[in-house]
Amino acid sequence: MVCALGAAVCFGTATVLQAMAARAVASGPGGDVALLWRALRQWRYLAGLGMDGLGFLLQIVALRSVPIYAVGAALAASLAVTAVVAARLLKVRLSRVEWAAVGVVCAGLALLGLASGAEGDEGGPVWLKWAMLAAAGGVLLLGAVGGRLPERGRALALGMGAGLGFGVVEVAVRLIDGLTPGALLTNPAVYALLLGGGAAFLLLTSALQRGSVTTATAGLVLGETVAPALIGVVWLGDRTRPGLGWLAVFGFAVAVAGALALSRFGEAPVEQEESAVTPG
Incomplete structure (x- = not known):
């Protein structure tokens, strides 16, 4: 902490x-x-x-x-x-x-x-790594679509997309279970981390330049907190202290x-x- x-x-x-x-x-x-x-x-x-x-x-x-x-x-x-x-x-x-x-x-x-x-000790289902890679690609797609929206909707969509990209990074870090070159190269979570992080930076930069900072940041905060937290609790075993x-x-x-x-x-x-x- x-x-x-x-x-x-x-x-x-x-x-x-x-x-x-x-x-x-x-x-x-x-x-x-x-x-x-x-x-x-x-x-x-x-x-x-x-x-x-x-x-x-x-x-x-x-x-x-x-x-x-x-x-x-x-x-x-x-x-x-x-x-x-x-x-x-x-x-x-x-x-x-x-x-x-x-x-x-x-x-x-x-x-x-x-x-x-x-931290939860569950590795998550096998498909979750591929789902994170697909989600990272979805962030890029959201950026392409969101960039064509009117100003207010564009800032929210791009900010939310950036938050989801950073959320992919948070989950992908937990899904990397080996640090040897062979394990890293064959793990879809590694590519999800790189693609999600890069896409998030691109979308956030675009959101701050082309729309309301407040709206974009609100979307960012929601995107990078809520969904990753739920994934951690449901599939990765994150828990609280007993009774809290x-x-x-x-x-x-x-x-x-x-x-x-x-x-x-x-x-x-x-x-x-x-x-x-x-x-x-």
Whole structure:
């Protein structure tokens, strides 16, 4: 659970560092490639990429140790980290409701930590590995269809697709039962992890660029938490501590609800000066 929370801290902080770097170079000439090249020369952007990599490693360790539902809720809490760090470094003003949402996320995770048991010891049915590979391909198909929808529907579809892709990664990690080259090359879960993760990043980038950040992030949170949690409970043996199933469900719901309230921090916002609007 400490690794899951550490991953959330890494992801949430990386978002703010990368936003600071992008804001510092946004005024230069050139298109997206030139912007990326200038951002890569910023220490904050490189530090953000490093924290993303560390967060991914911590996520893998967590997924091999605690139930998927606990890891998914913890990763959704990275929005709370982004909000707090953005308030400090980017001078983003948080409302009372948003500060309350940060507290709600923390409370939900505390309840979840108390109630969650050990990682399930079931390997899942054989077909589940192939189902994850098919789901990863479905994420790409959802991206192709969702990209043609109107703006509001497009952001939700792409965000949900990205969340499902990250969910495929969470489940696939648990389905990799051997680390030898032969076992990895013949395991469909490995290809599901690579395809699902790549598709998720593509869809999330497109969703944040072409639609509402809040809507896209809400879809992301729902996609990467609910379905993987159910798969972990139904097929992989994830359980809670005896008699605390109700507390785990409540804590999960509270943490996800708090994360949804912080959806605008899916892409660290920049506080903008208020401008007077004249009638007419």
